[in-house]
Amino acid sequence: MKKLQLKNKWVLITGASSGLGQEMARQLALNFKANLIIAARRADKLEQLKAELETSAGIQVKVIIADLSIPEEADRVIAESIAENNLYGAILNAGVTYFGRHTDLPWADFESILKTNVISVVRMTNSLVNYFDKPGTEGSVMLVSSMASYFPVPYQAAYSATKAFITAFGSALHYELKNPDFSITVFAPGGIATEMTDNTKFNDLKSWLMPVSQAAKEGLHAFVTRKYNYVPGWLNRVGSVMMNFLPKKFLTGRMSKVYLKSLVKAETE
Ligand SMILES: NC(=O)c1ccc[n+]([C@@H]2O[C@H](COP(=O)([O-])OP(=O)(O)OC[C@H]3O[C@@H](n4cnc5c(N)ncnc54)[C@H](OP(=O)(O)O)[C@@H]3O)[C@@H](O)[C@H]2O)c1
Structure with a gap:
């Protein structure tokens, strides 16, 4: 399949206000000269x-303020992105986590995670597939999942359950596409040093974290290729x-010990 040619093309990136999304936006602008939504x-x-990248990279940037825990807002993001019929790529990156005992997670917060990480991603992907999966339309969608x-x-x-959904969903949908010039990529990073992990609960796990510039660079490599x-x-x-060779029960038990140790340390500090 032909590599993406991003120069002067419009790419949507959600969750661009911090972390991985912000860094991918910077690299898309500076290294690929893509216009960004x-x-x-x-x-x-x-x-x-927007001000930084329009000056430093000389590209065009459109801003969409949206709360993706509201599925109708996700619909609006895509409607505005495809309004001029020139969208070439989309990186659905926005996501949230909760690190703690599941029973302490209020139902409303769980629903918000589910809507942001799953419902809105599926709604946006549905509209994007509808837009891209037709003859003569070149482009790609990348779903940001996780090793979790x-x-x-x-x-x-x-x-981790929301991300399991995204990996399964994107990987399956990839094979349902009919247009040979359109593709879906699932990007699954391990821990990254971003706002998401900038929290005392992650203190014990910080040595595992990848610099955000490296994660973004590899993410864009996956997207472009x-x-x-x-x-x-x-x-x-x-x-x-x-991991595929280890029994899931053993692996999950080990993960449980490591994560609980880090959590308890933060709670008792
Ligand atoms: N950090 C890690 O260790 C790690 C590892 C694997 C995968 N990931 C995935 O990478 C992606 C980016 O995470 P990150 O590490 O860069 O975290 P981050 O720095 O916290 O960034 C999250 C981004 O998502 C946006 N977002 C969150 N809730 C939103 C909502 N309701 N509506 C619209 N935007 C929302 C945030 O923007 P606003 O707050 O401005 O809305 C922000 O731009 C996520 O999907 C995450 O699951 C992260």
């Missing part, structure tokens, strides 16, 4: 990024293969 809730952060989708993560039970599933970092890739 950046979406998230924090208007100030998005406007700042490959094995259950105790104390991030809801989060239209990988099927991609895990950044060779150690993570080896780990994700090795």
Whole structure:
């Protein structure tokens, strides 16, 4: 399949106000000269990024302020992104986690995680497939999942389950596409140093975190070369293969101990 040619093309990226999304937006602008549609809730952060990238990379940036825990807002993000019929790619990156005992997670917060990480992603993907999966339309969609989708993560039970959905959904849908010029990629990073992990609960796990610039660079490599599933970092890739050879019960038990230790340490500090 032909690599994506991003120069002067429009790419939507959700969750661009911080972390991985913000860094992918920067690299898309500076290294690929793509025009960007950046979406998230924090208007100030998005406007700042727009000003920075229009000056430093000389590209065009459109801002969409949207709360993706509201599925109708997800519909609006796509409607505005495809309004001029020139969207070339989309990176559905916005996501939230909860690190703690699942029974302490209020139902409303669980629903919000589910809507942000799953419902809105599926609604946006449906509209994007409708837009791209027709003859003569070139482009790609990348779903940002997580290595936590490959094995259950105790104390991030809801989060890892939402990401398991995304990996299964994107990987299956990839094979339902009819247009040979359109592809779906699932990007599954391990831990990354971002706002999501900038929390005392993650203190014990910080040595595992990948710099966000590296995760973004590898994410864009996966996007441009239209990988099927991609895990950044060779150690993570080896780990994700090795995991298939270990009994799930053993692996989940080990993860449980490591995550609980970090959680308890933060609670008692
Ligand atoms: N950090 C990690 O260790 C790690 C590992 C594997 C996968 N990932 C995945 O990578 C993606 C990016 O995460 P990150 O690490 O970069 O975290 P982050 O720094 O917290 O960024 C999350 C982004 O998602 C946006 N977002 C969250 N809730 C939203 C909502 N309701 N509506 C619209 N936008 C929303 C945030 O923007 P606003 O707050 O401005 O709305 C922000 O731009 C997520 O899908 C995450 O699951 C992260």
